Amino acid sequence: MKKRSSTKPHPLYLPTLYWLVMGVIVLLLAPLFLSEFHIVFVTEIYIMGLFALAFNLLFGYTGLLSFGHAAYFALGAYTTGLILIRVTPSIPLAFLVGFATATLAAWIIGFLCVRLDEIYFAMLTLAFGMMIHTVIWQWDSLTGGADGLVGIPRPHFLSIDLSSITAYYYFTLIVVGICAAILWIITRSPFGLTLKSIRENHERVEYLGLNMKRYRLIAFVISGFFSGVAGALFGPFEMAIAPETAFWTKSAEPVFMSLVGGMHIFLAPLAGAGIFMFLKEIISGYTEYWMFPLGAILIILVIFLRGGIIGFIHEKLLAIRGLD
Amino acid sequence: MTFFILASGLTLVFGVLRILNLAHGSLFMLGAYFSYQVTVWLGNFWFAILFAPLICAGIGVILERVLLRSVYNIDVHFQLLLTFGLILVLEDFAKFVWGVAYKTVSEPDLLKGIVPMLGTGYPRYNLFVILVGILVGIAVWLLLAKTRVGKMVRAASSDREMASGSGINVPRLYTLVFAFGAWLAGLAGVMAAPLRSITMDLGGRTIVEAFAVVVIGGLGSIPGALLGSIILGQLNAFGIVYLSRFEMAFMYILMAIVLLIRPRGLIVKEAV
Numbered sequence: 001m002k003k004r005s006s007t008k009p010h011p012l013y014l015p016t017l018y019w020l021v022m023g024v025i026v027l028l029l030a031p032l033f034l035s036e037f038h039i040v041f042v043t044e045i046y047i048m049g050l051f052a053l054a055f056n057l058l059f060g061y062t063g064l065l066s067f068g069h070a071a072y073f074a075l076g077a078y079t080t081g082l083i084l085i086r087v088t089p090s091i092p093l094a095f096l097v098g099f100a101t102a103t104l105a106a107w108i109i110g111f112l113c114v115r116l117d118e119i120y121f122a123m124l125t126l127a128f129g130m131m132i133h134t135v136i137w138q139w140d141s142l143t144g145g146a147d148g149l150v151g152i153p154r155p156h157f158l159s160i161d162l163s164s165i166t167a168y169y170y171f172t173l174i175v176v177g178i179c180a181a182i183l184w185i186i187t188r189s190p191f192g193l194t195l196k197s198i199r200e201n202h203e204r205v206e207y208l209g210l211n212m213k214r215y216r217l218i219a220f221v222i223s224g225f226f227s228g229v230a231g232a233l234f235g236p237f238e239m240a241i242a243p244e245t246a247f248w249t250k251s252a253e254p255v256f257m258s259l260v261g262g263m264h265i266f267l268a269p270l271a272g273a274g275i276f277m278f279l280k281e282i283i284s285g286y287t288e289y290w291m292f293p294l295g296a297i298l299i300i301l302v303i304f305l306r307g308g309i310i311g312f313i314h315e316k317l318l319a320i321r322g323l324d
Numbered sequence: 325m326t327f328f329i330l331a332s333g334l335t336l337v338f339g340v341l342r343i344l345n346l347a348h349g350s351l352f353m354l355g356a357y358f359s360y361q362v363t364v365w366l367g368n369f370w371f372a373i374l375f376a377p378l379i380c381a382g383i384g385v386i387l388e389r390v391l392l393r394s395v396y397n398i399d400v401h402f403q404l405l406l407t408f409g410l411i412l413v414l415e416d417f418a419k420f421v422w423g424v425a426y427k428t429v430s431e432p433d434l435l436k437g438i439v440p441m442l443g444t445g446y447p448r449y450n451l452f453v454i455l456v457g458i459l460v461g462i463a464v465w466l467l468l469a470k471t472r473v474g475k476m477v478r479a480a481s482s483d484r485e486m487a488s489g490s491g492i493n494v495p496r497l498y499t500l501v502f503a504f505g506a507w508l509a510g511l512a513g514v515m516a517a518p519l520r521s522i523t524m525d526l527g528g529r530t531i532v533e534a535f536a537v538v539v540i541g542g543l544g545s546i547p548g549a550l551l552g553s554i555i556l557g558q559l560n561a562f563g564i565v566y567l568s569r570f571e572m573a574f575m576y577i578l579m580a581i582v583l584l585i586r587p588r589g590l591i592v593k594e595a596v
Contacts, residue, residue: 065401112584118400119344123539124583130532131576138573249528252408259405289420295412302406303394 027173031166043169045277046176047233048257052269053183054226055254060263061187062219063199064114067122067251068129071109072224074136074246076102076231078143081152081241089155091162091236098232099225105132106224107217114216117202126248133246148242152235162236172233179226184266186222195219256294259301262308271310326516327556328457330530331537331549332464333508339544340481340501343392343403347410349531351506355380355513356522357418360427369432369518377510384506388499396498411527418524431518453515460511464546477501481544536579542588 031039051073058064080098087093109128116124136143143149154162162168186192194215198205206212235241244250253276254269261272279297283290305312334348358376363369387410395403431449439446468474479487480494488494537556541548559574 059401065404067404112580116583116587119404119543120583120587122401122404123535124580126532126535127539127576127579127583131573131580134573134576247528248532249411255405255408289416291412292416292420295409295414295416298409298412299391299406302402302409303391306398306402 024177028170031169036165039165039169041277041281043165043172043237045274046172047230047237048253048277049270049273050176050179050233051227051230052254052257052261052273053180053267054223054230056258056263056269057183057187057195057226058219058223059255059258060269061192061199062195062216063202064216064220065118065122065255066113066125066220066223067248067255068109068125068127068132069223069227069254070246070248070250071129071132072102072106072227073231073234073250074241074243075105075132076228077235077241077245078136078149078231080232081149081235082142084152084155084236085149089153091155091157095229095232098235099228102228102231103221103225106228107221110217110220110224114213114220126251129246129248129251133243133248136246137243143243146243148240149235150240152239152241154236154239168237172237175229175233179229180267180270183222183226187266191215191218256298258308259298259306260308262311262314264307265311265314268308268310268314272308275309326453326457326512326519327534327537328550328553329460329508329515330512330534331541331553332460332546333505333512334534335538335541335544335546335549336464336508337502337505338538339546340477341392341396341498343396343407344400344543345505346404346407346531347387347414347527348407348505348509349529349534350411350414350527351380351384351509352513352516352530352534353418353522353524353526354383354414355510356429356517356526357422357427357513358510359514359517360422360429360522363429369429372429372517373511373514376514377507380510380513381503381507384503385499387506388502392502393495393498411531415524415527422524424524426521426523428521429517449518453519456511456515460508461546461550468546473497473500533575536575539579540582 030042034042051069055066055069058066058069076098079101080094083090083094083097109125113121113124113128137145139145154168156162157171160167160171162171187195194205194210198212198215202212205215231245234245257272257276258269259272260275261268261270263269276294279294280290283293301308307315330348330352334345337343337345337348355376358379359369359372362372362375366372391406391410392403395406431452435449435452437448439448439451466474468477476487476492476497479490480492480497484494487497533556537552538549539552540555541550541552555578556575559578
């Protein structure tokens, strides 16, 4: 076993590292060259990308399709926003409470949901997601109801003024970067491998004596936590939250991103988020009918290219290097 | 009762094709828009009842032939995503054709007014909808239980290969069932049109409610759809009386409880 690990690194590994470093440098320098409009745009990609990564831990790695993930995103966003507006404009406190709320909800809901499979799992997560949407929609006095929560401040954090979009860009980049790194480590750990084996054949995993439901629950909670982080970033970013954030069609966005990017490659959902936002932006620049092309792309992907766009490129690259 | 018509189409398609059609609500929305269009063109709501569901069925045939056919044998997740893509496409289609402003259809003169009943009044149109719902229920039951096609549908839903082996043209049957499901969705849309304003986001909003109905009764079961829609009707009525603001949450709570305790619904039945 030892011998194996001391052999040459995986041929794809070094170039990947190289591209990663280059990528980080580009992202760090990007605000110097971008207009304010584009900085806002890229920041939103990071936030949605984190949401997609968190979702994909459950979808691509564990094989569970949640149709209620907007709930944890919205809970993170609303709680953070409410603390910032009503209690104290303190980023650490607001974020911590936001994360905690999303995680707690994911823990309770996940505990109930992981018993079911496939369509029944999707339906149950949908039911819980819509429950949370209804509560947010109806609880006017707390959440602002249909009008949403407006006027979320972007206070100082570690004596940095986050009210400028460039500052918030870096703040988001760092938070999303840390979260992505943690998620990456999780997927590479024995725990992550167990999740993959649950995806492939959960009955066999149970025969091996592993507590399948517990693994699923932990994956669900982690996924909910990071969705909450994405939501917490989103509230102060938009400075307002609409109740549609919790509606079930919002839950379908990370599904779209994961699928477009490729659900079996770690960073692909992030790229999928970029593609999604980019398409939406470009198409809505030309016409108000942006859903039609997005829907058509989704249908084409499902029928012809289920590995996603990044997955397809990755496969071709492997083939070129003779690593099929 | 519109919910029963809508849900029975959804549950029938799931029972036979094993596809949970997220775009079923969008066909409902199209049915409502078509009824508006037909009423505008022909000036008569009765024509809308006749034509609008038929147009939906036609769209159903195209969707099944062109799209669904290629995903029967793949992962359920992708089937859900395909039909989700359809929601987006159909919603923008409605926006393109009818614009963003909401539309209304008024009931025919014959069905206007209030019928005095049990000491209180009841709108005549609502009674008509209930009547249509009952007729649809009976018709679907007769179709499935008493006719040759119904027998073939039941055979295909319990064992696709076996049915195909015994000489049933299963692909054609699937098209037929999906078209019928779309017809039911369209009919529900026409029935609902005079009761509410027609908007493009009707599809996404209705489908979750239809899911709740279908899940509570049992996916793939027509009597289940009936039971589910009755329970939800009662729940909504009581919710409005006692806890008006959270009445919608009740529905999802009930849906969750049923899924947890009896994932296959209150009425368990193998075939449709």
